[in-house]
Amino acid sequence: MKSSYRSSGSECVEVALSISGTVAVRDSKDSESAAVLLPASAEASFIVSV
16 A cells, blocks of 8 residues: 655655555655655654654
8 A cells, every 4th residue: 555645835755554564654756765664553653743
């Protein structure tokens, strides 16, 4: 599963959930950037904090 979100500004993130339950978050405008990998249980806290 993969989803992208763009705010009214220029910020854009891509979120993907792997079969193992790891959540990957990255700047979708920079396809060469590394993803931040999170356990699925930490995703909600991470999203709320940024």
